[in-house]
Amino acid sequence: MTLTGKSRTVVQLVGVVVLMGSLAWAAVPAYNLFCKVTGFGGETSVAAEGSDEVLEQTIKIRFDASKERDFPWEFKPVQREMVLRIGETGLAFYEAYNPTDRVIAGTASYNVAPYSAGGFFTKIDCFCFSMQVLQPGERVQMPVTFYVDPEIVDDREGKYVHTITLSYTFHESELPDDVEQTQAALATGTAGTATQ
Numbered sequence: 001m002t003l004t005g006k007s008r009t010v011v012q013l014v015g016v017v018v019l020m021g022s023l024a025w026a027a028v029p030a031y032n033l034f035c036k037v038t039g040f041g042g043e044t045s046v047a048a049e050g051s052d053e054v055l056e057q058t059i060k061i062r063f064d065a066s067k068e069r070d071f072p073w074e075f076k077p078v079q080r081e082m083v084l085r086i087g088e089t090g091l092a093f094y095e096a097y098n099p100t101d102r103v104i105a106g107t108a109s110y111n112v113a114p115y116s117a118g119g120f121f122t123k124i125d126c127f128c129f130s131m132q133v134l135q136p137g138e139r140v141q142m143p144v145t146f147y148v149d150p151e152i153v154d155d156r157e158g159k160y161v162h163t164i165t166l167s168y169t170f171h172e173s174e175l176p177d178d179v180e181q182t183q184a185a186l187a188t189g190t191a192g193t194a195t196q
Contacts, residue, residue: 044112045122045149053150054087061148063092064167072100073134075170078141087150093141094127094168098134105133105173113165116157120149121164131173 061084063077078093098104108128112118123129127142134140144166152158 047122050089051087060163062165066169068171097139101136106170107173108168110168117161117164120152
């Protein structure tokens with residue numbers, strides 16, 4: 001069976017659409033992996049402990065907070081900026097408040113600016129490593145422990161960085177199963193006592 005000219009063109013167009021769709025689907029995971037490996041795009045590094053080396057040279061760290069549209073929490077940095085020696089371990093806090101009457105889970109995405117500093121900004125511990133669940137009316141302070149790798153002073157672009165901005169954006173997440181089950185049990189228990 002041979003394809004006519006029109007049929008061949010249709011098959012080729014379908015093939016191109018499938019190929020482009022596949023590439024678009026794979027682009028986001030591939031880009032995220034690339035950023036994690038290279039530090040490109042403000043992606044940070046992670047370490048189990050602080051730096052072995054602390055320089056006399058200082059660097060300013062700024063803290064920024066935002067939320068996904070319609071995300072009901074209040075979210076802000078407790079301290080807007082701090083100055084640290086390069087390699088020194090810093091501890092900063094962000095505050096989140098759930099003003100609603102329902103339990104809400106959130107996950108924070110983050111980046112570092114300028115992008116050239118991303119691979120040198122190293123987190124030891126961070127609230128962004130796990131989902132946060134806030135009860136109605138609950139207010140929490142969430143820590144991030146970090147340092148700026150001393151290798152930044154030898155980097156072609158990094159050596160010109162004097163200020164780094166750490167930004168977080170909170171997004172609503174589905175409640176974990178155990179929290180959802182507890183909430184359902186409480187609602188059932190409350191409904192049962194209200195009807196008695």
